[in-house]
Amino acid sequence: MAQLIVALDFPRQEAALSLARELRGFVPWCKVGMELFTVGGPALIESLKHLHYNVFLDLKFYDIPHTVGQAVRAAASLGIDMLTLHCQGGERMCREAAEAASGMASGKPLLFGVTVLTSFMPGEMPGISAAPAEHALTLAHGAQTWGLDGVVCSGHEAGHIKAALPGLQCLCPGIRPAGSAAGDQRRIMTPARAVAQGADFLVVGRPILEAPSPVEAARRILAEMAAGRAL
Template structure:
């Protein structure tokens, strides 16, 4: 069953945690990305875990294998449930990330736990054909599929991809290979800076396991009502 992940794209923890409080009992997952984590660091993750949320730490690690191993180890030790790396980092980086995930989970202060799932970024949903700065590059959906197949071969738990690509990725990599999809927009809403967007219903029908939605929920007059409507749409399929 697909799950909703609310993107807490705020500039400070006060605003982020206040939004999370409004959504308790509606959404189980929160996403902490670059802006919020750079501003507040691990404390915001601890705050969310203290409210019993599951946390997707979306920092898109992309570096030499040893550095990524250490970064994922720190994230796992913090208690996050999903962490993202870039598929373009290749096999050695991916395997180092998986090692760091296991190591960090064994070092938690409250005792060993399950390691976070490591998902590989394929193509950002803000990118469309012609955005890649490489002549002759494949179109985004094909590149996402190619990178997903590699990620599955590397032993990663899944990928971050558009809902437009989830169905093909599931067919190529298996139903247990996770697809987390940003760029989710309710029918008729603004796509903002996203390019390859789908509705919640489309994403679920295409096989997405996690649907990430930020501004349509967090900028709404009643974030809880919007989140509840999205969850109901997902469950109705």
Template sequence: MADPRVIVALDFTDADTAKAFVKRVTPSRCRLKVGMELFTAAGPGLVEHLAARNFDVFLDLKYHDIPTTVAHACSQAAELGVWMLNVHVLGGKRMLVAAREAIERSKHRPLLVGVTLLTSHNDDELPEIGLARGTERQVERLAGIAQDAGLNGVVCSPLEAALLRRRFGKEFVLVTPGIRQAGDAMDDQRRTRTPVDAVTEGADYLVIGRPVTRAPDPAAVLDAINREILIR
């Protein structure tokens, strides 16, 4: 596939295990996500290693700090050659604009997407973080802030993909974690969909972790998912 839509979450605890897994897949089958745990353990060198192997890397660190700090972090991430990185929309519009402007000044300009609500959150937990109940309404509001700040798109659960696609148009990138095949364990995800359902409802990219990384044959699982979503 020239533009793989599956992003495999490398939810490993060390670089050696991640590198061993990566040898079992190819850039034509998937992109790769490096999150906080693996980045903390392995550092920027792993990201550069993956990019050197021609993988598109989504650096999932959810930057959320004062605008200057986030802008500097985004500049450093861009220098690693990542394909996409994210910031947390709850950091506010001024922080989002600072991040976007930092990316625009970089020699390498990755996609910049905003995290709305984590897929581990459900409606009952929103008051704990100072938000009114109504997950879809809150995600839509936060996505609007991201679009107003000039971000390329957002990370959202697949349950909100159809709503956001209608509201923000086809150019607004939707990245959806919480993807599970029928029969897969939910793990710590609350708001999930199958790959086909997520694409049908408007998702551009699907973040899939354990169903691929724990499979006996990850390449075969990716091929099956890619065949399913290709016809949509």
């Protein structure tokens, strides 16, 4: 069953924690990205864990294998439940990350490999001529072979990836409820369609963060997700 992740994309940790308290009990997961982790650091992760959230640390690690392995160990020691790295880092980097995660006595976080960012359209990926869907599927094959738990992809790629690699989980950003503005996302999809395509996790930020009532916005998205299971 697909799960909803609220993206706490705030420049201040006080605002992030305020929304987290408001949504507690409605949304099981929260995402901490580059901006928020830079200002909040490990103390913020600890606060979110005290609120009983599953924490998704979205820092998209991409470096030499040893550095990424050490970063995964450091992140896992904070008690996070899921983190991201770039599949483009290749086999040795991803295998090092998977080995580091598996060796943690405190519990293994889920490792998701980023395939193609949802801000890219065909022809916009530097040095890559393949279409986003084709390139995402190629990287997803690698991710499964290299020991990752899943991939980050748009809802447009999720169906093809799940059909080819049913054991690989798909996390989909760029989710926009019907009628919502796309913002800087390009390859967007509604919650219902993403779930129907086989997405395991949906990441939603601005449609919840900027809503007059974030709780009601989350409720509507969860209802759309439930409708998608029947498609």
